[in-house]
Each structure stands twice: as C-alpha cells, then as structure tokens.
Amino acid sequence: MLRRFELRLPQFLLAIALMLMGLVFILTLRSNPLVIADKNLTSLAVLVSGLIFYTGVLIIVSMFQSETVLTIALLLPSMVAVAIFVYGFIGWSVRVSLSQWKGLNPDYTFVGLKQYIALFNNDPRFIIDIRNTVVFTVGFILGCLILGLGLAILLDQRLKGEAIFRGIFLVPMSISFIATGVIWGWLMNPATGNRITGINLIFQTLGLKSLISLWHSSPQPWGMVFTIIPAVWQLSGYTMALYLGGIRSVSEDLREAARVDGASEFEIYRYIILPLLQPVTLSAVIILGHMSLKIFDLIVALGNKDIRLDVPGIYMWVTTFDGTNYARGAAIGILMLISVAILVVPYLVQNMRTETEL
Amino acid sequence: MTRRTVLHTFFYIILIALAIVYLLPIYLMFLTGFKSISQVDLKTMWSLPNAGLHIDNFVAGYKQLAPNINNSLMMVIPESILSALLGSLNGYLLAKWKFRGSNLIFTLILFGMFIPYQSILIPLVKFMQAIQLYGDIPGLILVHIIYGIPITTLIFRNYYAGIGTEILEAGRIDGASLMGLYRYIMFPLSAPSFAVVIIWQFTQAWNEFLFAVILTNQSHWPVTVALNNLAGSQLVQWNVLMAATLLAALPTLLVYLFLGRYFLRGLMAGALKG
16 A cells, blocks of 8 residues: 655654644643633644644655545544544434433433333324424425425526526525524414414405414414425525526527427426426435424424424423433434435435446 | 517516515514614504614614624634635545545545434533533534534535546646645635635524534523524513514625525535535
8 A cells, every 4th residue: 555655854853843742732731721711622722732743644644655545644534523423423322312311310221222112102292293294394395396396497487587586585595494483483473363463464454364374373283384384485495496407407409409399388398397307306305305304493493392393303302401311312313313314325325326436 | 468478477476476475574574673662563563664764673682682693703703714624625635536435435424414413412412511612612613613524525525526637637747746736726726615615604503503502501602592592582572583583694694695606506515416
C-alpha cells in the first residue's frame, strides 16, 4: 500500500510541533478546565487540541506517497463523528430499549423485547400514535403529490409571472415547523360564537356556515386529518419544485414530436410526461415519507401536546424526559428508526449501486 | 378570444387563488403585527389596520424574544460556516478521490440525514452531559455540525462531481498535491456551493426544534423553543404572538427573499439525485 515515504524535514518538524502542542493542550486541560464567559468549554478545547494533534499526523501521512491513505486520513474525523453519533448512539439506544431503565439512574438490566411487546400489547396511546402517523403520512404525501404536480403543470404553461408564483408557493418552506404550527393554530382556532376567529371567521363572514369546523380539535381520527393542512401548506411548494424540475427536463423535441403526431397537450402530459416523472415521484415519496414518519415540531406547536394529536415523536419525548421511562422511550425511538429505515434504506442502496456502476 | 386565452385566463384564476391561500398566513402575521393595541379584536382580525401603522406589537414581541434571537444567531453563524468547511472537504474527497468502499462510506454517512433523532436522543443527552456541553449553545453548535455532515457532504459532493477532472489533471501535471489541488483549484471554484450550504445550514439550524429543546436550558433557548413556549402560555396576547412569530421567522424569510436561488438549490440537493 505505502509505496514510498518522502521525508521533508521542515514539514516533519512542523508536524512534530503540532502533535506536541496538541498533546500539551490536552494534558493541561485535564487538570485545568477552560471556562470562558460562564461557559465550560473544556471538551471543545480538547476537541480542538485533538484536531491540532491530528493535523500533525496528517502532515506525516501526506509524506507517504499514497493518495488513498491520505484521503481516508482526511475523511477520518467525519467518519468517526458519524460512526459515534449515528451508529454508536443507535446501538446504545437499542441497548437502552432492551433494558428496564426507568428513573434517573441508568439500569441496563437486560429484559429482552419487553418494552416493545408492552408498546404493542398494552399501550393504547402507542396504538393511537400509529394510527395518527398512518393517517398523517398518507394524507400528507397524497396532498403534497397532487397539489405539487398540479402546481407544476400549471407553472409549466409558460405563463407570465411564473417565477413570482413559484416563489410564492415556496415561501412556506423557509419558515420553521414551529412558526407554521403557531400561525395555523390561530387560523384553525376552533372557538365559536362570540370568540369565533381565524378561518372560521372568514367562513362566517362569507355566509359559509356549514364549513365552520372544529379543525384539529375534531373527534378522532378527523382531528389528525386537519393537521395535514399546515404540513401540506409548507411542503407542497417543495414537491412542486421537484416536479417542475422533472417536467422541464423532458426535452422539448419529444413534446414537439408528439404534437406533430397529433397528440393534444393533455395527451402529452398523460402519456409522455407523467410516465417520465415516476423517479421524481419516488424521490418525493421518500423525502416526504421520512419527514412525516418523524413529524414532531409541527404537531407540538399546533397541538400543544394534545394527546389526541399524539405521534411517536412526541410520545418518545414525553415518556423519556417527562416520565423518565428511558427504556420505553428508547424503544419508541428505535421503532421510529425502523419505520424510516424500511422506507429509506432500499433507496440509498439503489442510489449507491448506480453510483458504483458509473 | 381563442381557446388558448380562455385556458390561460382559467389557469391564472387558479394560480392567483392558490397564491392567496399560500400567502394568507403570512399576510395575517404582518397585518396583526402592524395593528395598534386598541384595534386588536378577534372580530376584526382580517381587516386592515386603521389609524396608521403601529409597531407596538413588534416591540412587545421583540422584548419577549430578544435573548433567544441572540442565542439563535450565536449558534447559527459559527455552525453554518464550520459545517460548510467540513462538508466541502468531505465532498471533494468523496467526489474526486474515490477508493474501494468510498461509495459505501458515503452511503453510510448519508443515512445519518434520514434518521429520526428520537432514536439517538437518550445517548446524545447522556453523552453531552458527560462531556459537560449540555445546556448551552456551544454543545448545540457541535451537535448541529455533526448531524449536518451528511447533507453538507452530499451537496458539495454533487457539486464537485460536476466539475470536470481535466482541470485537476492539469493541476497534477503542474505538481500540485491532493490538498494543493483542493486549495488552489477546487476551493476557489466552490463559492456557489458554499452559498448553498451555508444558507441551508443556517435555515435548518435556525428552524430546528428537537435538539434545541432537549439540549439547552431555559436561559440558552434558541428562538424556536422560546416561540413555542410563548405560544403555549396564556399570558401573551395573540397579536403580540403573531408579531413574535414573524420576528422569529424573519431571518430565514429574508434569506429566502434575497438568496432564494441558493436556498432552492439546497432544497433540491436534499432529494439526492432526484
């Protein structure tokens, strides 16, 4: 592997100096915590010292004339970070989920799948969560796809002001789920009578009394259905942008050829463009699907932890940090991970295969 | 009128109607924010402010959120810059220096972008407590940088993959090393991608809620946590709440308004190759 080592003395000395510096910093920090402006930054300082040390290592590695080794050495910090914070922590969570840890003190006594069985067998709240997630996911994906595709086709008509409309439909994408939840919480205010407000007030003023709704406070499962509205408001523009990109990549020659053959505009969309958009739909389903399976902040801001609008993301939070049932909380987290993995992993593997072939 | 003009008029009507629906919530935030306190009434929430524009609500909202807006800024600025630097290096290596298994490593890194963070939350909290970075902004910065590695690497990798290898080969003939090629050829070409990634990370971290609520204590809450808390409290008038929501959303709205092109590219990159 290592073909050749080429010693360059000045750089070598620099490397040694950096490594020594890093080590000295770390040793100093062990006994002297670094506190700046009331913030304990010791760990960050250790991290930086470690990186200084590692820079020295990298300089020496670069003297071996192997670019592959250097590439891996340069990628290593990120790889280690992801290995620990993603895979290591998932493993740790799995271990917690197989334990009986309840209360503030860790208790890793192995109890097998007890937590998972309890969630499915005698936890009505978790069953509600699953139902809510399914309702939300199906409605959210369908809503975004239909509205997104519709908007994309409308904008594909080369109308004047296309860019302005596109910009407007994407505005919601730039604000947080929390802000969306707060605003829509007001718009979908269920108050009636003297305190009627929000969209209900518009309906009342327009004389559309039959449309006045309790919104997300409706009896289940309809309450959950209404949480889809703000989510679709926020992400249909994104779906539109995905579809518009797909439509625009269909060559004009192909469309022109179809026109010459006597196809109507409708037929061009139906028989040429839509089939070509399947990969876009797949991407959109995966992106939107993984978002909705882990939906959390929107529902928090909208429902204020209303149990009727509960989803696994919120239940995990409440169980773990309010109820200190760590083992159960970890099990919910791992189940969420599995649901996302089922959706995403085949897509990632597929993506990797096509990459490798190139 | 030809059939085409009729059709186009019809399209315009639909588009304008939808545009109104999309803008309604944002319109309401502005509308409410500019009303005077005396004019705040649920009955007239949709009517325009009379008797001039007032900024009392914004002042009141700002008083509520000022420390948190500051916290968010302190977090987001270093976070987005460091994320971009790290992502740029990773993207360059994974796009231009492929080795056996590099695609597998890339895929394993990418997976980190999709995981529900609830599945790593307990270890993360315990770990951050153990290294004494729990409760404050520096810890939150570190967490955002690490969990930002997948998306920043992805955006840069796709960007660098689009730059031809000829230019690198020319650099190699001139004797540049792996890092020299990055320093003198790739990095200077990366400005657009840096804009995309910095804007993306800025928006993400500004809007993020779960890490923020779990990893910081009340005096270090970023703006999303404070806003959610404000919305849940009974003490705040809803007009002030609307103004506060607008203030909390303003930085990312402005970024979108002025740098929308870059924001959109980050958005599209999130869909892998689409």
